[in-house]
Amino acid sequence: MAEIVRMPKLSDTMTDGVVAKWHKKVGDKVKSGELLADIETDKATMEFESFQNGVLLHVGVQEGKGAPVDSILAILGKEGEDISALLAGEASKSSEVKEQVSAKTEGGSSNSEVKKEASTKTESGSSKTEVKEEKKVEVKIPDTIQIVRMPQLSDTMTEGVVAKWHKKIGDKVKSGELLADIQTDKATMEFESFQDGTLIHIGVQEGKAAPVDSILAILGKGGEDISAIIANDAKPKVESSNSEVKKEEGNGQQTKVESKPVSNLKPQISKSSNGHERVKISPLAKKLAEDKGVSITALQGSGDNGRIIKRDIDNFKSGGSMPAFIGTESFTEVPVSQMRKTIAKRLAESKFSSPHFYLIMEIDMDEAIKAREAINKVAGIKISFNDLVIKAAASTLRQHPKVNSSWLGDRIRYNNHIHIGVAIAVEEGLLVPVVRFADGKTLTQIGTEVRNYAAKAKDKKLQPTDWEGNTFTISNLGMFGIEEFTAIINPPDACILAVGGIKQTPVVKNGQIIPGNTMKVTLSCDHRVVDGATGAAFLQTLKHNLENPVLMLGAYSI
Numbered sequence: 001m002a003e004i005v006r007m008p009k010l011s012d013t014m015t016d017g018v019v020a021k022w023h024k025k026v027g028d029k030v031k032s033g034e035l036l037a038d039i040e041t042d043k044a045t046m047e048f049e050s051f052q053n054g055v056l057l058h059v060g061v062q063e064g065k066g067a068p069v070d071s072i073l074a075i076l077g078k079e080g081e082d083i084s085a086l087l088a089g090e091a092s093k094s095s096e097v098k099e100q101v102s103a104k105t106e107g108g109s110s111n112s113e114v115k116k117e118a119s120t121k122t123e124s125g126s127s128k129t130e131v132k133e134e135k136k137v138e139v140k141i142p143d144t145i146q147i148v149r150m151p152q153l154s155d156t157m158t159e160g161v162v163a164k165w166h167k168k169i170g171d172k173v174k175s176g177e178l179l180a181d182i183q184t185d186k187a188t189m190e191f192e193s194f195q196d197g198t199l200i201h202i203g204v205q206e207g208k209a210a211p212v213d214s215i216l217a218i219l220g221k222g223g224e225d226i227s228a229i230i231a232n233d234a235k236p237k238v239e240s241s242n243s244e245v246k247k248e249e250g251n252g253q254q255t256k257v258e259s260k261p262v263s264n265l266k267p268q269i270s271k272s273s274n275g276h277e278r279v280k281i282s283p284l285a286k287k288l289a290e291d292k293g294v295s296i297t298a299l300q301g302s303g304d305n306g307r308i309i310k311r312d313i314d315n316f317k318s319g320g321s322m323p324a325f326i327g328t329e330s331f332t333e334v335p336v337s338q339m340r341k342t343i344a345k346r347l348a349e350s351k352f353s354s355p356h357f358y359l360i361m362e363i364d365m366d367e368a369i370k371a372r373e374a375i376n377k378v379a380g381i382k383i384s385f386n387d388l389v390i391k392a393a394a395s396t397l398r399q400h401p402k403v404n405s406s407w408l409g410d411r412i413r414y415n416n417h418i419h420i421g422v423a424i425a426v427e428e429g430l431l432v433p434v435v436r437f438a439d440g441k442t443l444t445q446i447g448t449e450v451r452n453y454a455a456k457a458k459d460k461k462l463q464p465t466d467w468e469g470n471t472f473t474i475s476n477l478g479m480f481g482i483e484e485f486t487a488i489i490n491p492p493d494a495c496i497l498a499v500g501g502i503k504q505t506p507v508v509k510n511g512q513i514i515p516g517n518t519m520k521v522t523l524s525c526d527h528r529v530v531d532g533a534t535g536a537a538f539l540q541t542l543k544h545n546l547e548n549p550v551l552m553l554g555a556y557s558i
Contacts, residue, residue, distance in 0.1 A: 001081075002054075002081050003052055003054065003077065004074075005074040005076060006070050007039075007067050007068065007069050007070060008069070009070075010041045010046050010464060011042060011467075013342050014041045014042050014069060015042075016066050016068045016338070017039045017040060017041055017069065018039070018064065018065065018066040018338055019037050019062065019073075020045050020063070021037065022036075023035045024036055024037075025059075026058065027079075030052070032051055033050070035047055035048075035049055036048050036049060036050045042339050042341060042342030043342065044339075044431070044457075044462045045460040046463070053076075054076030055077060055081075056074060056075075057075045057077050057081060060072035060075070066338070072087075072090055144197075144221045144224060146195045146197055146218070146219045147218055148179070148216045148217040149212075150204070150211065150213060150215075151182070151212070153182060158211065160182045160184055160204075160210065161182070161207065162182060162183075162204045162206050163180075163182065163183045164180065165179075165180050165202065167199050168199065169199055169200065169202060170198065170199065171198070173193045173197055174196050175192075175193055176282055176284060176310050176311075177193055177309070178192055178282065178307070179191050179193045179217065180217075196219075197219030197221070198219060198221060198222045199217060199218075199219060200223075200224065201218035201230065202217055203215035203217055204216055215233060218230075279308070280301060280306060280308065281296055281307065282307065282308065282310065284310050285310050288310060288313040296308060298316075299316060339428045339429045339431075340428060349491070350490070354489050354527075355526065356488070356489060357527050357532065358486050358523070359523045359532070359535045359539055360484065360520060360522045361520070361543055363520075363543045364547050365385075365517045365546065366516060366517050367547055368388055368549050369502070371388070371550070372384075372385065379443070380444060381447055381451075382447070383443045384450075385502065385519075386478075389474060389497075389499055389521075389546070390435060390438060390446050390450070390474060391441075392542055393420060393438075393472065393474060395439060395552045396545055397471075397472055398439050400534070400541060401414050401415075401416075402414065402530060402534050403472065403495050403530055404471050407492070407494060407526055408492075417471065418437065419437070419438065419470050419471045420435045420470065420471070420472050420473070420474060421434050421435075421470030421474070422434075422435060422473075423475040423476070423487075424453060424454050424457045426458060431457045431467060432470060433453035433456075433457065433462060433466045433467050434466065435449055453466065470492075470493060471493060472493055472496075472497075473487075473489075473493050473496040473497070474496070477498070478501030478502065478519070483500045483501055484498075485500065486498055486524055487522070488524065489525075494526045494528075494529040495530060497522070497523055497524075498524065500520040500522075502519045503519070504517055519546075521539070521542070523539055
């Protein structure tokens with residue numbers, strides 16, 4: 001009888017998996033214990049063996065594709081066996097789930113019911129909607145009228161403040177002339193007119209704010225009645241970020257919609273970096289000058305107050321000019337890996353649910369350096385400074401059990417065992433294998449274990465048992481030249497220790513300034529579990545252990 005092989009849950013945080021490779025194809029015979037597929041989890045790519053004998057009748061997930069835990073990965077059975085009922089049953093389950101979700105969505109006051117109620121109220125003749133519809137008047141915009149709307153001058157801008165008007169009511173405005181300075185959420189930008197006309201209405205006074213797409217100004221010939229336009233604010237639809245001409249259906253009228261690309265706008269700067277007055281030039285003219293390789297310092301502006309405008313660039317003639325550099329914008333996008341998805345999810349949950357606070361301490365590493373040199377002369381393997389930190393942290397946790405703890409919502413767990421997670425960087429993210437019972441292991445045992453984990457992590461050979469069960473975590477970036485940093489707590493731990501590099505620096509000893517070697521560590525603490533005094537006491541003991549390594553190294557500690 002055919003059996004369904006489901007997507008396994010290969011780690012405690014895995015919600016879906018990607019089939020990296022199939023080792024069998026449909027029609028192949030499969031024996032129990034044979035390799036069926038390689039499955040990429042959120043932490044590693046793992047080999048998945050079959051637990052049944054049979055013929056591979058169906059592949060539920062193609063190579064490179066993902067599927068949720070417990071969905072159909074494959075179906076094994078006898079050659080030629082009919083599996084349509086199994087597939088139909090799975091489809092039926094999925095359909096039932098969707099119907100249940102749909103029923104919950106439609107429960108209570110559904111959208112359709114709301115719409116019916118709204119319709120009933122409208123028909124009653126007393127609703128606000130009906131009143132508005134009766135009073136709404138279609139406003140025809142004369143051809144001479146041009147509405148200038150508040151432009152969106154940055155991707156995050158929702159409203160703008162008019163810092164200054166450069167024209168007043170009744171002034172003639174030419175295309176390319178400076179109309180107003182608009183303050184966005186990022187800078188004060190110069191805004192030019194794209195039309196010729198007379199300024200007959202200002203919609204936003206200086207110092208006042210207005211939403212994007214509201215009426216900024218109205219241009220016309222002068223004398224037009226615009227009261228109905230202002231009262232109804234007949235907004236045309238904007239189909240482009242550039243100046244568009246939009247024909248309104250039904251009345252044949254044309255309305256010009258004003259909007260300008262962010263790239264053609266520049267911050268308002270009163271003085272240059274050397275203290276001299278800036279060259280006054282319109283953004284459009286500056287763009288043309290850059291494209292043509294024209295030096296703006298060689299130009300005489302013909303605009304207001306000597307401002308350089310488009311016609312000055314068009315009329316400029318020179319024996320030669322430097323060509324402008326033309327670059328190409330490009331980017332590459334890649335799908336988010338299972339590992340990166342889980343890193344993002346777990347660290348975001350930790351950062352935003354655990355109230356972090358940070359304690360920083362500087363440690364004198366002179367004695368630790370001497371101890372490491374002496375040990376490496378006699379030990380079978382070379383130990384690293386990170387191995388020393390792991391050993392020192394394990395010894396310190398034994399003396400400060402409150403740091404070796406976890407927040408479980410309605411209770412706090414104080415762990416009697418000490419399992420230290422060691423953050424290891426791999427190409428796709430960060431893995432944290434665990435050195436178990438670290439306080440009882442020698443330096444060489446710790447060093448050997450960490451090196452083995454690093455090799456397995458690089459080859460994606462870590463197993464779930466390698467990265468589960470941490471009670472405290474250490475993240476060391478000292479080997480990358482980082483002197484100091486903060487780390488996000490690795491759940492379910494209450495603390496994580498961020499370790500910087502050892503730095504040669506002048507230190508004061510016995511009243512004298514001499515060369516020394518120091519290392520900064522930062523303890524990130526979950527304030528729900530660990531208080532400031534508790535964390536500080538832990539760091540004091542850690543400092544004492546690393547500055548006096550002989551105290552933490554017993555006869556069998558190497």
